[in-house]
Amino acid sequence: MIDTDLxxxxxxxxxxxxxxxxxxxxxxxTLAVALAAMAIGSVLGGVLAAMQASRRPWLVWIAATYGxxxxxxxxxxxxxxxxxxxxxxxxxxxxxxxxxxxxxxxAFLTGSIAIGLVSAAYQAEVFRGGxxxxxxxxxxxxxxxxxxxxxxxxxxxxxxxxxxxxxxxGNIWQFNLKDSALVxxxxxxxxxxxxxxxxxxxxxxxxxxxxxxxxxxxxTSASSALFRLLERRGARWSKR
Amino acid sequence: MxxxxxxxxxxxxxxxxxxxxxxxxxxxSSLIAGGLVAAQQSRITRPIAQAWIFVxxxxxxxxxxxxxxxxxxxxxxxxxxWLWPAFREPLFCAWLAMTCCCSAYIAEVLRGAxxxxxxxxxxxxxxxxxxxxxxxxxxxxxxxxxLALPSYGNELVMMIKSTSLASSITVLDVxxxxxxxxxxxxxxxEVFCLAAAVYLCMTAALTALLRRIERSLAPAGSRRA
Amino acid sequence: MIRVLAIAAVLALAGxxxxxxxxxxxxxIGTEGLYPPxxxxxxxxxxxxxxxxxxxxxxxxxHRRCRMVAMDWDGMVGALQTGKIDLIADAVQVTAERxxxxxxxxxxxxxxxxxxxPRDGPMAHMSDTGALMDFDHKGPALDAALARLRAxxxxxxxxxxxxxxFDNFLNQSIGATGPSGVSIRYYRTMGERxxxxxxxxxxxxxxDESYLRPLVQTRDGAALVLTGxxxxxxxxxxxxxxxxxxxxxxxxxxxxxxxxxxLADGTTRRLGLKWFRMDPTPxxxxxxxx
Numbered sequence: 001m002i003d004t005d006l007x008x009x010x011x012x013x014x015x016x017x018x019x020x021x022x023x024x025x026x027x028x029x030t031l032a033v034a035l036a037a038m039a040i041g042s043v044l045g046g047v048l049a050a051m052q053a054s055r056r057p058w059l060v061w062i063a064a065t066y067g068x069x070x071x072x073x074x075x076x077x078x079x080x081x082x083x084x085x086x087x088x089x090x091x092x093x094x095x096x097x098x099x100x101x102x103x104x105x106x107a108f109l110t111g112s113i114a115i116g117l118v119s120a121a122y123q124a125e126v127f128r129g130g131x132x133x134x135x136x137x138x139x140x141x142x143x144x145x146x147x148x149x150x151x152x153x154x155x156x157x158x159x160x161x162x163x164x165x166x167x168x169x170g171n172i173w174q175f176n177l178k179d180s181a182l183v184x185x186x187x188x189x190x191x192x193x194x195x196x197x198x199x200x201x202x203x204x205x206x207x208x209x210x211x212x213x214x215x216x217x218x219x220t221s222a223s224s225a226l227f228r229l230l231e232r233r234g235a236r237w238s239k240r
Numbered sequence: 241m242x243x244x245x246x247x248x249x250x251x252x253x254x255x256x257x258x259x260x261x262x263x264x265x266x267x268x269s270s271l272i273a274g275g276l277v278a279a280q281q282s283r284i285t286r287p288i289a290q291a292w293i294f295v296x297x298x299x300x301x302x303x304x305x306x307x308x309x310x311x312x313x314x315x316x317x318x319x320x321x322w323l324w325p326a327f328r329e330p331l332f333c334a335w336l337a338m339t340c341c342c343s344a345y346i347a348e349v350l351r352g353a354x355x356x357x358x359x360x361x362x363x364x365x366x367x368x369x370x371x372x373x374x375x376x377x378x379x380x381x382x383x384x385x386x387l388a389l390p391s392y393g394n395e396l397v398m399m400i401k402s403t404s405l406a407s408s409i410t411v412l413d414v415x416x417x418x419x420x421x422x423x424x425x426x427x428x429x430e431v432f433c434l435a436a437a438v439y440l441c442m443t444a445a446l447t448a449l450l451r452r453i454e455r456s457l458a459p460a461g462s463r464r465a
Numbered sequence: 466m467i468r469v470l471a472i473a474a475v476l477a478l479a480g481x482x483x484x485x486x487x488x489x490x491x492x493x494i495g496t497e498g499l500y501p502p503x504x505x506x507x508x509x510x511x512x513x514x515x516x517x518x519x520x521x522x523x524x525x526x527x528h529r530r531c532r533m534v535a536m537d538w539d540g541m542v543g544a545l546q547t548g549k550i551d552l553i554a555d556a557v558q559v560t561a562e563r564x565x566x567x568x569x570x571x572x573x574x575x576x577x578x579x580x581x582x583p584r585d586g587p588m589a590h591m592s593d594t595g596a597l598m599d600f601d602h603k604g605p606a607l608d609a610a611l612a613r614l615r616a617x618x619x620x621x622x623x624x625x626x627x628x629x630x631f632d633n634f635l636n637q638s639i640g641a642t643g644p645s646g647v648s649i650r651y652y653r654t655m656g657e658r659x660x661x662x663x664x665x666x667x668x669x670x671x672x673d674e675s676y677l678r679p680l681v682q683t684r685d686g687a688a689l690v691l692t693g694x695x696x697x698x699x700x701x702x703x704x705x706x707x708x709x710x711x712x713x714x715x716x717x718x719x720x721x722x723x724x725x726x727x728l729a730d731g732t733t734r735r736l737g738l739k740w741f742r743m744d745p746t747p748x749x750x751x752x753x754x755x
Contacts, residue, residue, distance in 0.1 A: 201656050206307075
C-alpha cells in the first residue's frame with residue numbers, strides 16, 4: 001500500500017521507487033513473446049501452407065479448417081484457453097499415468113504458443129500467396145540452365161518469394177507485437193502487465209498507461225522502419 | 241449436460257452485448273475514418289490525421305481500453321465533468337476505445353482504395369468539367385467504396401473479434417460471461433469451446449454477408465476469378 | 466586386515482555423509498508477491514510485506530535458511546506437490562476444501578472480511594458496523610445478521626476479485642440474483658478493483674481487513690470508510706496458515722511450533738501493527754478448536 005507522493009519523473013524513473021526498470025524489462029519481454037510467436041507462427045504457417053498445396057484432400061481440409069477456426073476466434077480466447085486449459089489437460093494426462101498434477105507450464109510458453117497459433121493461420125495465407133509468386137516457367141528455365149536445387153532456391157525462388165511475402169509479414173509482426181499485450185492475462189510481466197500492476201498499486205493509471213503507449217509506439221515504429229529497409233533492399237533486383 | 245445447457249444459454253444471452261458493441265463501433269469508426277481521409281487531403285489537417293493513425297495503429301487495443309477506462313477516469317475534467325455518466329459505464333469506454341482504434345485501420349483501408357482508383361477516370365471527370373463535389377459523388381466515392389470492400393470486410397471481422405477485449409473491463413459480453421463461468425466452475429475446456437463456437441458462428445455469418453454484398457456490387461459483366 | 470579397516474573407514478565416511486545436514490538445505494517458500502500488505506513486489510523486484518518479514522523470523526527460530534520465490538497462485542499447489550517448493554506462505558485462508566489438499570499449520574493470523582465504501586456514499590453507515598459476524602456459529606443471531614447484511618447490500622454494485630474468497634462468499638452467501646440482489650463486478654487484479662472503488666464506478670467492495678485498513682489510511686484511500694460487520698468463518702475460512710505437503714511431518718511441526726512462540730511473545734502483534742495497522746493474533750473469541 002504505497003502512498004504515492006512521488007513526482008512523475010520519480011514514478012517512471014529509474015530510482016529505488018521508480019518503475020523505469022520494470023517497464024523496460026516489460027518491453028523486452030514483450031519483444032521476446034512477439035519473436036517467439038513469430039517463429040512458432042512461421043514454422044507452423046509454412047507447414048500449413050504446404051499442407052494446403054498437397055494433393056491429399058484430407059491434409060488440405062485440416063489446414064483449411066485450422067485457418068478458418070484460428071482466424072474466426074478472438075485471440076484473447078485462444079490465450080485464455082491455453083492459459084487455463086493447459087494445466088487441466090496436463091492434469092488429466094498425468095492422472096492417466098497415475099502421476100500427480102504437474103501444475104501450470106510457464107506463462108511465457110503458453111502465451112507465445114497461443115499468439116503463435118493464431119499468427120500461423122495468417123502466415124499460412126501469406127506463404128500460400130508467396131508460393132504462387134514464382135512463375136513455373138522460371139523454375140523450369142533454371143533447371144534447364146543446370147542450377148541445382150540449392151542454387152535455384154537462392155537465385156530464383158527466394159528473392160521473388162521474399163519480395164512478395166515481406167510486406168504482409170511486416171504487418172503480421174506488428175500484430176504479434178500488439179497481441180503480446182493479451183498475454184498479460186497470464187500474469188507474465190510483459191509491458192502491458194507491468195503498466196497495469198504499476199497503475200493499480202500506485203493508483204496513477206494515466207501516467208503508466210501513457211508510458212506504456214510510448215514504449216509500444218517506439219517498438220512498432222522501429223519495426224516498420226526496419227521492414228521498410230528490408231523491403232527496399234529486397235526490391236533492388238526488381239524493376240518496380 | 242445440465243452445465244453445458246446452462247452455460248450455452250448464458251453465452252447466447254450475452255450475444256446482444258457483443259453485437260451492440262460491434263455495430264456501434266463499426267458505425268463510429270467508419271464515420272471517423274471518413275473524417276480522417278478527408279483531413280488527409282488538406283495540408284493543414286493532414287498532420288493531425290497522421291498522428292491519430294500513428295497512435296491508434298501503433299499501440300495495442302487492450303492498452304487503449306485500459307487507458308480510456310482507468311486512465312481517463314483519473315483525470316479531473318473527466319471524473320468531475322458532465323461526460324462522467326457516460327465514462328462511468330464500461331460499455332461506453334469499450335466503445336470509445338474500439339471506435340478510435342478501428343477508425344485508424346479503416347482510414348488506411350480507405351486511403352489505399354483511394355490511391356487505387358485509376359487516375360484516368362479522375363482526369364476524364366475533370367475533362368468533362370465535373371465540379372469537386374460531383375467528381376466525389378459520381379466517380380471517386382463509388383469506386384473507393386467498391387475497392388475498399390474486401391479489406392473493409394476484413395476489418396469488420398477483426399472488429400467482432402476485438403469486442404472480446406471489453407471483458408477485461410468488467411463488460412459481460414460473450415467472453416466476459418465465459419471467463420466468469422470458468423472462474424467459478426474450473427471447467428475451462430467446455431466453456432471456451434462453447435464460446436469459440438459462438439464467435440465462429442458470428443464471424444462466419446458476417447463473412448457470408450460481406451461476400452454477398454461484394455458480389456452484388458461487382459460491375460455488371462465482370463467476373464472475378 | 467588392512468582391507469577390513471579400509472572398508473570400515475569407507476563405510477564410516479559414507480555414514481557421515483548420509484547423516485549430513487539435510488537440515489542445511491535451503492527451504493523454498495512459495496508466495497505470489499501480488500497481495501499487499503501480506504506479500505508484494507517492490508518496483509525493484511524484491512519481495513516485501515508481512516510474510517517476508519514473518520517467515521524470516523520463523524526460519525530464524527527453527528535455524529533453517531529460507532528463500533521466498535514469487536509465482537502465480539494457480540501453479541503454487543502443483544509446485545508444492547511436486548517438491549519445487551517446500552511450503553506456501555500466501556495469506557492462504559484455512560478452509561475445509563483446501564484442507565483436503567494442503568496440510569495447514571495452526572493459523573498465524575486471523576483477519577476478517579469487511580466492506581469498504583466511499584465516505585460520502587449510500588453504504589457508509591451500514592448496520593452492525595464493527596461487530597463480529599461468525600459464519601461458523603450458526604443460529605438465529607447469525608440468520609438475523611445475515612438478513613440485515615443482505616438488506617444493506619441489496620441493489621448495490623459490489624466489486625470483487627474474480628474467483629477470490631469474497632467472490633465465492635458473495636455468490637454463495639448473499640446471492641446475485643433478482644432485482645434486490647447484488648450486482649457483482651469481477652476484476653482480475655485488486656489494483657483494478659481499487660481504482661474503480663475510488664472513482665465511484667462500484668458502490669463498495671468486500672475484502673480482507675488486512676488489505677483495506679492500510680488502504681483507507683493512504684492519501685487516496687482517505688475518501689473510503691470501512692463499514693458493515695467483520696466477517697469470519699464459513700466460506701471465508703478461519704485465519705491464515707502455512708501450507709505443507711500432507712505427510713511432511715518434520716517441517717510442518719517445526720514451523721507450527723515456531724508460530725506458537727511468535728503468537729505468545731508478541732511478534733505477530735508487532736508485525737501486524739507494522740503492516741496491517743491492527744493486531745492479527747488469533748483471539749479466543751474468534752478461535753475455534755479444529
